[in-house]
Amino acid sequence: MAHIMSLRELQVDQPAVIASVTAKGEMGRRIRDMGLAPGVQVSVFGRAPLYDPVALRVLGTTISLRNNEADHILVQVEE
Amino acid sequence: MAATQHASVALAGNPNAGKTTLFNALTGARQHVGNYPGITVERKEGVAMVNGREVRILDLPGTYSLSAYSPEELVARNVLVTERPQVVVGVLNASCLERNLYLAVQLMELGAPLVLALNMMDEAEAQGLRINMPRLADLLGLPVLPLVAKRGKGVDELMAVVTSRLDTPVHAPPLHVSYGPDLDAALASMQQLIEEHRFLTDRYPARWIALKYLEADADILAQGRQAGPLSAMLEEIAEKTAAHCRSTLEVEPEAIIADYRYGFIASLMRKGVLSREVAEERRAFSEKMDRILTQRLLGPVLMFAVLLALYHAVFTLGETPMGWTEAFFGWLSGVASEALPEGLLRSLVVSGIIDGVGGVFSFVPLIMIMFFLLAFLEDTGYMARVAYMLDRVFRMFGLHGSSVMPLIISGGVGGGCAVPGVMAARTLRSPKERLATILTAPFMTCGAKLPVFILITGVVLPEHQAWAMFALTLTGWAMALVGARILRWTVIRGPATPFVMELPPYRFPTLRGLLIHTWERTWQYIKKAGTVILAISILLWAAMTYPSLPEEQAAALPDEAAVAEASLEYSIAGRIGKALEPLSRLAGIDWRTNIALVGGFAAKEVIVSTLGTAYSLGEVDAEDASSLAERLAANPDFTLAAAIALMLFVLIYAPCFVTVVTIWRESNWKWALFSTAYSTGTAYVLAVAVYQVLSMVIS
Ligand SMILES: Nc1nc2c(ncn2[C@@H]2O[C@H](COP(=O)(O)OP(=O)(O)OP(=O)(O)O)[C@@H](O)[C@H]2O)c(=O)[nH]1
Ligand SMILES: [Mg+2]
Numbered sequence: 001m002a003h004i005m006s007l008r009e010l011q012v013d014q015p016a017v018i019a020s021v022t023a024k025g026e027m028g029r030r031i032r033d034m035g036l037a038p039g040v041q042v043s044v045f046g047r048a049p050l051y052d053p054v055a056l057r058v059l060g061t062t063i064s065l066r067n068n069e070a071d072h073i074l075v076q077v078e079e
Numbered sequence: 080m081a082a083t084q085h086a087s088v089a090l091a092g093n094p095n096a097g098k099t100t101l102f103n104a105l106t107g108a109r110q111h112v113g114n115y116p117g118i119t120v121e122r123k124e125g126v127a128m129v130n131g132r133e134v135r136i137l138d139l140p141g142t143y144s145l146s147a148y149s150p151e152e153l154v155a156r157n158v159l160v161t162e163r164p165q166v167v168v169g170v171l172n173a174s175c176l177e178r179n180l181y182l183a184v185q186l187m188e189l190g191a192p193l194v195l196a197l198n199m200m201d202e203a204e205a206q207g208l209r210i211n212m213p214r215l216a217d218l219l220g221l222p223v224l225p226l227v228a229k230r231g232k233g234v235d236e237l238m239a240v241v242t243s244r245l246d247t248p249v250h251a252p253p254l255h256v257s258y259g260p261d262l263d264a265a266l267a268s269m270q271q272l273i274e275e276h277r278f279l280t281d282r283y284p285a286r287w288i289a290l291k292y293l294e295a296d297a298d299i300l301a302q303g304r305q306a307g308p309l310s311a312m313l314e315e316i317a318e319k320t321a322a323h324c325r326s327t328l329e330v331e332p333e334a335i336i337a338d339y340r341y342g343f344i345a346s347l348m349r350k351g352v353l354s355r356e357v358a359e360e361r362r363a364f365s366e367k368m369d370r371i372l373t374q375r376l377l378g379p380v381l382m383f384a385v386l387l388a389l390y391h392a393v394f395t396l397g398e399t400p401m402g403w404t405e406a407f408f409g410w411l412s413g414v415a416s417e418a419l420p421e422g423l424l425r426s427l428v429v430s431g432i433i434d435g436v437g438g439v440f441s442f443v444p445l446i447m448i449m450f451f452l453l454a455f456l457e458d459t460g461y462m463a464r465v466a467y468m469l470d471r472v473f474r475m476f477g478l479h480g481s482s483v484m485p486l487i488i489s490g491g492v493g494g495g496c497a498v499p500g501v502m503a504a505r506t507l508r509s510p511k512e513r514l515a516t517i518l519t520a521p522f523m524t525c526g527a528k529l530p531v532f533i534l535i536t537g538v539v540l541p542e543h544q545a546w547a548m549f550a551l552t553l554t555g556w557a558m559a560l561v562g563a564r565i566l567r568w569t570v571i572r573g574p575a576t577p578f579v580m581e582l583p584p585y586r587f588p589t590l591r592g593l594l595i596h597t598w599e600r601t602w603q604y605i606k607k608a609g610t611v612i613l614a615i616s617i618l619l620w621a622a623m624t625y626p627s628l629p630e631e632q633a634a635a636l637p638d639e640a641a642v643a644e645a646s647l648e649y650s651i652a653g654r655i656g657k658a659l660e661p662l663s664r665l666a667g668i669d670w671r672t673n674i675a676l677v678g679g680f681a682a683k684e685v686i687v688s689t690l691g692t693a694y695s696l697g698e699v700d701a702e703d704a705s706s707l708a709e710r711l712a713a714n715p716d717f718t719l720a721a722a723i724a725l726m727l728f729v730l731i732y733a734p735c736f737v738t739v740v741t742i743w744r745e746s747n748w749k750w751a752l753f754s755t756a757y758s759t760g761t762a763y764v765l766a767v768a769v770y771q772v773l774s775m776v777i778s
Pocket of ligand 1: 092093099100101111113114115116117118119140141142198199200226228229458
């Protein structure tokens with residue numbers, strides 16, 4: 001079963017596919033510039049010492065962003 | 080021949096894609112390369128010789144797209160549009176082709192005369208990526224070449240294609256990407272209007288302008304409003320389209336545009352451009368490193384350990400060569416005193432030049448080792464992890480994870496310089512966080528302050544120098560963070576900006592690269608010591624010598640020591656130092672040091688050289704080649720409390736002149752003045768407080 005949730009809730013190393021990026025304005029643009037677009041595979045690589053920011057694997061690179069930014073990215077996971 | 084008549088080739092691409100590496104390979108330049116996104120923040124120009132002809136090469140700051148949010152992105156876009164290079168080499172990181180093509184697609188929409196260079200093919204291959212370049216070239220209709228810029232592989236082949244394009248320019252029409260039925264319809268009608276009115280079409284392709292209106296690009300909108308009334312009409316269409324998107328799809332047009340662009344790229348990839356094999360060695364290596372180096376508990380511990388180890392290494396490795404340089408200048412000053420007759424000339428050469436500049440030169444070995452280790456950390460990719468681990472903490476202080484790099488360049492790990500540091504703050508997106516970073520970067524222990532600290536800690540804490548230096552570095556950071564917090568609460572209020580950053584894979588630095596970095600920075604230090612510092616030293620020597628003490632006053636004094644002392648006091652510099660003494664006394668700083676501190680407004684290196692001159696002028700016997708450190712140690716007023724207060728003052732007070740000018744350039748003159756005033760004020764208050772408290776505690 002496919003299931004949609006926010007990127008913040010994703011477990012470390014749990015595979016997922018981006019469903020949508022709801023961030024607006026500059027934040028949205030920055031996120032999209034980094035290759036975070038619908039249909040792209042992501043997984044959480046790790047979290048920084050204070051649990052924020054989070055490091056993601058996207059399109060062969062490692063991208064880090066903050067939790068409040070991750071909230072604006074919805075992902076689809078297989079149960 | 081004027082520069083503009085040369086053929087010009089621009090290098091554009093994502094941050095950290097290897098543009099500067101290619102630039103250096105082509106032009107023989109030694110521009111700064113680092114494994115961190117956003118090293119280049121200005122356009123850099125060089126000349127390459129290709130088959131006996133000169134080709135002007137422009138290295139641009141890296142950008143992820145052409146949306147131009149931060150100053151360095153605007154630089155890149157403006158060069159492409161206004162300077163119109165004859166060929167644009169799109170330097171792409173082959174190991175994340177999709178993301179890198181996002182920019183390439185926008186360059187093609189802009190109609191740039193593009194040649195694609197797929198760099199880092201070595202890494203792409205190690206990751207098991209197979210890229211069908213002829214296929215990609217076919218699909219995009221432009222040349223695509225493989226490159227390993229770091230090893231110079233493929234550079235000649237690339238340049239052959241580039242020069243053939245210089246000879247016979249190919250005018251490819253701007254790429255036309257479909258953005259779905261809603262946007263395409265709006266784009267078509269806007270494009271028609273734009274073409275009819277020739278609205279900005281001398282600068283940009285019509286469809287691109289329409290796209291930027293849909294994206295509500297601030298820069299293009301501003302240009303459009305100046306260009307004519309059509310702008311209002313276009314804005315109206317754009318707004319209507321946006322309203323439609325919002326009501327039906329609940330998204331902004333700009334999101335739809337991005338999604339379609341990635342869709343376009345994904346469809347290219349599916350047409351047999353990219354295939355993956357299983358080997359993921361490189362990534363696996365980087366990931367394993369990160370599992371340890373950014374581990375939640377171990378990461379921060381290791382980070383501190385690395386920085387501390389850096390200082391220990393510097394002092395243990397640097398001790399011996401530093402002794403040699405000191406001995407050399409002691410010997411030199413002895414020889415000069417012997418050779419020159421007693422009088423003003425000897426005083427100028429020995430006290431003004433050798434003791435002044437020699438003091439600065441003798442730190443070269445230490446500085447060199449420091450630079451080497453710093454370059455190593457920078458080139459491995461570790462600094463990006465530091466930014467990642469510290470972002471949360473920095474945000475609490477109103478800064479940003481990306482503030483870490485400017486602060487480190489300014490001397491956060493010791494031995495940097497605030498001038499490039501302030502400029503590196505350009506990579507910060509938000510003007511507020513950027514300004515806060517610029518205003519606090521000068522608090523770091525830059526290469527010019529290091530000699531002062533090494534000198535003083537050597538006198539008062541010889542056993543614990545590495546620890547003392549580490550503590551000073553941390554104090555610099557604490558000052559920067561607290562300073563930023565206060566600034567962000569008062570004069571530069573505003574919300575935090577997104578932290579979206581790429582962590583590049585760990586790369587093993589090349590020895591050549593490290594040596595180039597080290598030498599480059601060391602050479603800058605030496606050059607500055609030999610020119611600016613020399614000139615200021617002579618100037619200050621004159622200020623410390625003239626006007627000379629009247630004969631009859633000198634005659635009335637008991638011995639030579641008293642005459643020397645009285646002469647220095649009588650000079651202009653001495654009078655200034657004395658005039659400031661009532662104030663500086665509160666911080667345990669005497670009038671001689673005041674002279675050095677005033678000189679330090681020009682350049683911080685001058686502090687050591689001026690102290691050298693001031694103490695050597697006050698010396699009875701100039702042939703007695705005791706070092707400045709010994710002279711300081713012999714001064715009874717130079718207590719531990721006074722030393723700490725002095726170091727604190729030097730750490731924090733006004734940035735040097737060049738930094739102030741840079742701050743001015745990067746913001747405006749008000750902030751430059753503000754920076755000078757508030758840091759000097761803070762430094763004074765803290766130095767007084769620390770001196771008073773410590774004097775009480777210690778005695
Ligand atoms: N493995 C590998 N590394 C490379 C290659 N080319 C460059 N690098 C490394 O990639 C990193 C970034 O190189 P730079 O030349 O500074 O990149 P840039 O595009 O100028 O980056 P910005 O100035 O930040 O936009 C450095 O560590 C280089 O040594 C290559 O072909 N292969
Ligand atoms: Mg560069």
